[in-house]
Amino acid sequence: MSQTAFTVNIINRYGNALPHYATEGSSGMDIRAWLDEELVLQPFERMLVPTGLFIELPDGYEVQIRPRSGLAVKQGITCLNSPGTVDADYRGELKVVLINLSNEPQTIRSGDRIAQMVMQKVEKINWQIVDLINETQRGIGGFGHTGK
Numbered sequence: 445m446s447q448t449a450f451t452v453n454i455i456n457r458y459g460n461a462l463p464h465y466a467t468e469g470s471s472g473m474d475i476r477a478w479l480d481e482e483l484v485l486q487p488f489e490r491m492l493v494p495t496g497l498f499i500e501l502p503d504g505y506e507v508q509i510r511p512r513s514g515l516a517v518k519q520g521i522t523c524l525n526s527p528g529t530v531d532a533d534y535r536g537e538l539k540v541v542l543i544n545l546s547n548e549p550q551t552i553r554s555g556d557r558i559a560q561m562v563m564q565k566v567e568k569i570n571w572q573i574v575d576l577i578n579e580t581q582r583g584i585g586g587f588g589h590t591g592k
Contacts, residue, residue, distance in 0.1 A: 450563070453499065454500075455498040455499075456497060457498070457537075459496075460476040460555050463475050463497070463561055472510060474512065474557040475497065475509075475560065476555050477540075477552050477558045478494050479494070479552065484550070485543070486544065487546060487548065488544065490542065490543040490544075491541075492540070492541055493541075493552065495538045497537065501534075503532050505566060506529050506530060506531055507563050507564075508564055509528035509529075509530065510528075511523045511559060511560075512558070512560055515558065519546060519550045520547075520548075520550065521542055521546070521552075522545060523540060523543075524542070528541065530561075542559075
């Protein structure tokens with residue numbers, strides 16, 4: 445069963461392949477680096493990598509920028525602010541904060557797939573101030589509270 449796809453306006457300044465779904469069941473689309481020259485990320489170095497993409501999301505949606513599992517496993521490269529959020533009203537270039545968590549320098553070339561993007565519906569909150577909130581079995585149990 446296929447899902448309905450939204451039409452989203454996109455500017456592709458540099459001619460890399462547009463983000464696309466690799467398989468019918470994919471939820472993320474790979475996005476590619478746009479670089480004038482190759483970039484070498486030293487161990488534990490982070491950098492903001494341009495993509496040449498500009499998008500116009502519909503109101504009520506966001507795009508999440510997430511790491512690519514293959515890049516993380518094979519090269520130790522991941523996204524620092526993961527997932528990164530692109531808001532519906534942002535009109536600047538999509539850029540990805542990458543970090544090299546390996547012990548070796550890693551090279552990124554223009555056109556390399558560096559992250560994936562997933563479009564999500566976003567619900568808005570209307571706050572209601574109250575004096576009490578409902579109790580639950582968990583209550584105030586925080587991080588690690590079930591590891592007895």
